[in-house]
Amino acid sequence: MPCPAMRESVRRFWGRLRPRLLLALPVLLGLASLGFGVSAWRADSANRSIAALEAGTDLDVGIGAPAPVLVARIGYLAGHGRLEETEPLVAALDRAGAADAASRARYRIANAQMREAFGLLTRGALDKAGPQVTLARQDYRRALRDRPDFWDAKFNLDVASRLIRDFPDFDRASGDEMRAEPKQIWTDIPGQPRGGP
Known part of the structure:
Protein backbone atom coordinates (compact mmCIF):
# COMPACT_ATOMS: atom_id res chain seq x y z
CA MET A 1 0.00 0.00 0.00
CA PRO A 2 1.56 3.33 -1.07
CA CYS A 3 2.37 5.82 1.64
CA PRO A 4 0.43 9.11 1.87
CA ALA A 5 3.48 11.14 0.78
CA MET A 6 3.77 9.07 -2.41
CA ARG A 7 0.06 9.54 -3.17
CA GLU A 8 0.36 13.27 -2.63
CA SER A 9 3.36 13.43 -4.95
CA VAL A 10 1.53 11.55 -7.72
CA ARG A 11 -1.56 13.79 -7.29
CA ARG A 12 0.54 16.97 -7.61
CA PHE A 13 2.37 15.58 -10.68
CA TRP A 14 -0.94 14.65 -12.34
CA GLY A 15 -2.34 18.09 -11.48
CA ARG A 16 0.54 19.77 -13.32
CA LEU A 17 0.48 17.32 -16.27
CA ARG A 18 -3.28 17.23 -16.93
CA PRO A 19 -3.69 20.79 -18.31
CA ARG A 20 -0.74 20.28 -20.65
CA LEU A 21 -2.17 16.98 -21.91
CA LEU A 22 -5.56 18.62 -22.47
CA LEU A 23 -3.89 21.28 -24.58
CA ALA A 24 -1.61 18.87 -26.48
CA LEU A 25 -4.28 16.26 -27.25
CA PRO A 26 -6.27 18.37 -29.77
CA VAL A 27 -3.02 19.40 -31.48
CA LEU A 28 -1.86 15.77 -31.76
CA LEU A 29 -5.27 14.66 -33.04
CA GLY A 30 -5.26 17.50 -35.57
CA LEU A 31 -1.82 16.53 -36.86
CA ALA A 32 -2.86 12.87 -37.11
CA SER A 33 -6.01 13.87 -39.02
CA LEU A 34 -3.96 16.03 -41.37
CA GLY A 35 -1.54 13.16 -42.00
CA PHE A 36 -4.37 10.73 -42.73
CA GLY A 37 -6.02 13.31 -45.00
CA VAL A 38 -2.84 13.83 -47.04
CA SER A 39 -2.34 10.07 -47.30
CA ALA A 40 -5.93 9.57 -48.48
CA TRP A 41 -5.56 12.39 -51.03
CA ARG A 42 -2.37 10.83 -52.44
CA ALA A 43 -4.00 7.41 -52.66
CA ASP A 44 -7.05 8.88 -54.40
CA SER A 45 -4.83 10.79 -56.84
CA ALA A 46 -2.84 7.62 -57.60
CA ASN A 47 -6.05 5.62 -58.12
CA ARG A 48 -7.43 8.26 -60.49
CA SER A 49 -4.16 8.23 -62.48
CA ILE A 50 -4.21 4.42 -62.70
CA ALA A 51 -7.86 4.41 -63.80
CA ALA A 52 -7.16 7.05 -66.47
CA LEU A 53 -4.16 5.14 -67.84
CA GLU A 54 -6.06 1.83 -67.90
CA ALA A 55 -8.96 3.58 -69.68
CA GLY A 56 -6.57 4.59 -72.47
CA THR A 57 -5.83 8.21 -71.53
CA ASP A 58 -2.25 9.26 -72.19
CA LEU A 59 -1.31 10.64 -68.80
CA ASP A 60 2.31 11.65 -68.33
Whole structure:
Protein backbone atom coordinates (compact mmCIF):
# COMPACT_ATOMS: atom_id res chain seq x y z
CA MET A 1 0.00 0.00 0.00
CA PRO A 2 1.56 3.33 -1.07
CA CYS A 3 2.37 5.82 1.64
CA PRO A 4 0.43 9.11 1.87
CA ALA A 5 3.48 11.14 0.78
CA MET A 6 3.77 9.07 -2.41
CA ARG A 7 0.06 9.54 -3.17
CA GLU A 8 0.36 13.27 -2.63
CA SER A 9 3.36 13.43 -4.95
CA VAL A 10 1.53 11.55 -7.72
CA ARG A 11 -1.56 13.79 -7.29
CA ARG A 12 0.54 16.97 -7.61
CA PHE A 13 2.37 15.58 -10.68
CA TRP A 14 -0.94 14.65 -12.34
CA GLY A 15 -2.34 18.09 -11.48
CA ARG A 16 0.54 19.77 -13.32
CA LEU A 17 0.48 17.32 -16.27
CA ARG A 18 -3.28 17.23 -16.93
CA PRO A 19 -3.69 20.79 -18.31
CA ARG A 20 -0.74 20.28 -20.65
CA LEU A 21 -2.17 16.98 -21.91
CA LEU A 22 -5.56 18.62 -22.47
CA LEU A 23 -3.89 21.28 -24.58
CA ALA A 24 -1.61 18.87 -26.48
CA LEU A 25 -4.28 16.26 -27.25
CA PRO A 26 -6.27 18.37 -29.77
CA VAL A 27 -3.02 19.40 -31.48
CA LEU A 28 -1.86 15.77 -31.76
CA LEU A 29 -5.27 14.66 -33.04
CA GLY A 30 -5.26 17.50 -35.57
CA LEU A 31 -1.82 16.53 -36.86
CA ALA A 32 -2.86 12.87 -37.11
CA SER A 33 -6.01 13.87 -39.02
CA LEU A 34 -3.96 16.03 -41.37
CA GLY A 35 -1.54 13.16 -42.00
CA PHE A 36 -4.37 10.73 -42.73
CA GLY A 37 -6.02 13.31 -45.00
CA VAL A 38 -2.84 13.83 -47.04
CA SER A 39 -2.34 10.07 -47.30
CA ALA A 40 -5.93 9.57 -48.48
CA TRP A 41 -5.56 12.39 -51.03
CA ARG A 42 -2.37 10.83 -52.44
CA ALA A 43 -4.00 7.41 -52.66
CA ASP A 44 -7.05 8.88 -54.40
CA SER A 45 -4.83 10.79 -56.84
CA ALA A 46 -2.84 7.62 -57.60
CA ASN A 47 -6.05 5.62 -58.12
CA ARG A 48 -7.43 8.26 -60.49
CA SER A 49 -4.16 8.23 -62.48
CA ILE A 50 -4.21 4.42 -62.70
CA ALA A 51 -7.86 4.41 -63.80
CA ALA A 52 -7.16 7.05 -66.47
CA LEU A 53 -4.16 5.14 -67.84
CA GLU A 54 -6.06 1.83 -67.90
CA ALA A 55 -8.96 3.58 -69.68
CA GLY A 56 -6.57 4.59 -72.47
CA THR A 57 -5.83 8.21 -71.53
CA ASP A 58 -2.25 9.26 -72.19
CA LEU A 59 -1.31 10.64 -68.80
CA ASP A 60 2.31 11.65 -68.33
CA VAL A 61 3.61 10.77 -64.88
CA GLY A 62 7.02 11.56 -63.49
CA ILE A 63 9.54 8.95 -62.44
CA GLY A 64 8.84 9.94 -58.83
CA ALA A 65 5.25 8.69 -59.03
CA PRO A 66 4.14 5.81 -56.79
CA ALA A 67 5.07 2.34 -58.06
CA PRO A 68 1.49 1.28 -59.01
CA VAL A 69 1.15 4.45 -61.14
CA LEU A 70 4.47 3.72 -62.87
CA VAL A 71 3.31 0.15 -63.61
CA ALA A 72 0.06 1.50 -65.11
CA ARG A 73 2.02 4.01 -67.22
CA ILE A 74 4.35 1.26 -68.43
CA GLY A 75 1.31 -0.85 -69.31
CA TYR A 76 -0.16 2.04 -71.30
CA LEU A 77 3.09 2.70 -73.17
CA ALA A 78 3.65 -1.01 -73.86
CA GLY A 79 0.09 -1.39 -75.11
CA HIS A 80 0.64 1.46 -77.56
CA GLY A 81 3.96 0.21 -78.95
CA ARG A 82 6.07 2.85 -77.19
CA LEU A 83 8.46 0.43 -75.51
CA GLU A 84 11.49 2.72 -75.65
CA GLU A 85 9.69 5.16 -73.31
CA THR A 86 9.29 2.46 -70.65
CA GLU A 87 13.01 2.10 -69.92
CA PRO A 88 13.41 5.09 -67.55
CA LEU A 89 10.24 4.11 -65.69
CA VAL A 90 11.44 0.53 -65.13
CA ALA A 91 14.81 1.91 -64.03
CA ALA A 92 12.99 4.13 -61.51
CA LEU A 93 11.18 1.07 -60.13
CA ASP A 94 14.51 -0.74 -59.80
CA ARG A 95 16.11 2.21 -58.00
CA ALA A 96 13.14 2.42 -55.61
CA GLY A 97 13.55 -1.27 -54.75
CA ALA A 98 9.98 -2.05 -55.83
CA ALA A 99 10.70 -5.60 -56.97
CA ASP A 100 7.06 -6.68 -57.28
CA ALA A 101 6.14 -3.60 -59.32
CA ALA A 102 9.25 -3.99 -61.51
CA SER A 103 8.30 -7.62 -62.12
CA ARG A 104 4.77 -6.68 -63.20
CA ALA A 105 6.16 -3.92 -65.43
CA ARG A 106 8.61 -6.26 -67.17
CA TYR A 107 5.81 -8.78 -67.63
CA ARG A 108 3.72 -6.14 -69.43
CA ILE A 109 6.67 -5.15 -71.62
CA ALA A 110 7.34 -8.78 -72.51
CA ASN A 111 3.67 -9.30 -73.39
CA ALA A 112 3.83 -6.29 -75.72
CA GLN A 113 6.94 -7.73 -77.38
CA MET A 114 5.16 -11.08 -77.85
CA ARG A 115 2.11 -9.34 -79.37
CA GLU A 116 4.43 -7.61 -81.80
CA ALA A 117 6.16 -10.92 -82.58
CA PHE A 118 2.83 -12.64 -83.25
CA GLY A 119 1.83 -9.78 -85.55
CA LEU A 120 5.08 -10.20 -87.46
CA LEU A 121 4.55 -13.97 -87.65
CA THR A 122 1.07 -13.56 -89.12
CA ARG A 123 2.57 -11.31 -91.78
CA GLY A 124 5.27 -13.90 -92.49
CA ALA A 125 8.18 -11.78 -91.21
CA LEU A 126 10.03 -14.57 -89.37
CA ASP A 127 13.37 -12.74 -89.38
CA LYS A 128 11.89 -9.72 -87.57
CA ALA A 129 9.81 -11.78 -85.14
CA GLY A 130 12.75 -13.75 -83.73
CA PRO A 131 14.45 -10.83 -81.96
CA GLN A 132 11.13 -9.74 -80.47
CA VAL A 133 10.58 -13.21 -79.00
CA THR A 134 14.14 -13.23 -77.63
CA LEU A 135 13.60 -9.83 -75.98
CA ALA A 136 10.32 -11.05 -74.53
CA ARG A 137 12.02 -14.13 -73.09
CA GLN A 138 14.65 -11.95 -71.45
CA ASP A 139 12.00 -9.72 -69.87
CA TYR A 140 10.00 -12.72 -68.66
CA ARG A 141 13.18 -14.04 -67.02
CA ARG A 142 13.84 -10.67 -65.37
CA ALA A 143 10.25 -10.62 -64.11
CA LEU A 144 10.76 -14.09 -62.63
CA ARG A 145 14.06 -13.04 -61.06
CA ASP A 146 12.23 -10.35 -59.08
CA ARG A 147 9.21 -12.54 -58.34
CA PRO A 148 9.92 -16.29 -58.70
CA ASP A 149 6.30 -17.30 -57.99
CA PHE A 150 4.87 -15.25 -60.91
CA TRP A 151 2.99 -18.08 -62.63
CA ASP A 152 1.77 -16.03 -65.63
CA ALA A 153 5.35 -15.02 -66.44
CA LYS A 154 6.46 -18.66 -66.17
CA PHE A 155 3.71 -19.77 -68.54
CA ASN A 156 4.43 -17.01 -71.07
CA LEU A 157 8.17 -17.73 -70.90
CA ASP A 158 7.40 -21.34 -71.72
CA VAL A 159 5.24 -20.27 -74.69
CA ALA A 160 7.97 -17.93 -75.96
CA SER A 161 10.61 -20.64 -75.55
CA ARG A 162 8.54 -23.15 -77.49
CA LEU A 163 7.82 -20.58 -80.20
CA ILE A 164 11.53 -20.23 -80.91
CA ARG A 165 11.88 -24.02 -81.22
CA ASP A 166 8.78 -24.31 -83.39
CA PHE A 167 10.26 -21.87 -85.90
CA PRO A 168 13.84 -23.07 -86.49
CA ASP A 169 14.46 -20.25 -88.98
CA PHE A 170 14.87 -17.83 -86.08
CA ASP A 171 18.43 -16.76 -85.50
CA ARG A 172 19.86 -19.01 -82.79
CA ALA A 173 23.04 -16.98 -82.41
CA SER A 174 21.28 -14.21 -80.45
CA GLY A 175 22.87 -15.15 -77.13
CA ASP A 176 19.80 -16.74 -75.55
CA GLU A 177 21.00 -19.66 -73.46
CA MET A 178 17.97 -21.96 -73.80
CA ARG A 179 18.48 -24.02 -76.93
CA ALA A 180 16.93 -27.21 -78.24
CA GLU A 181 17.32 -29.13 -81.42
CA PRO A 182 14.19 -29.24 -83.62
CA LYS A 183 14.31 -33.07 -83.64
CA GLN A 184 14.01 -33.16 -79.86
CA ILE A 185 10.95 -30.91 -79.42
CA TRP A 186 8.66 -33.80 -78.53
CA THR A 187 10.82 -34.79 -75.54
CA ASP A 188 10.01 -31.44 -73.87
CA ILE A 189 6.28 -32.16 -73.81
CA PRO A 190 5.20 -32.94 -70.22
CA GLY A 191 3.90 -36.47 -69.71
CA GLN A 192 5.48 -37.93 -72.85
CA PRO A 193 7.82 -40.89 -72.20
CA ARG A 194 11.25 -40.97 -73.72
CA GLY A 195 11.27 -42.95 -76.90
CA GLY A 196 8.65 -42.62 -79.60
CA PRO A 197 5.99 -39.90 -79.34
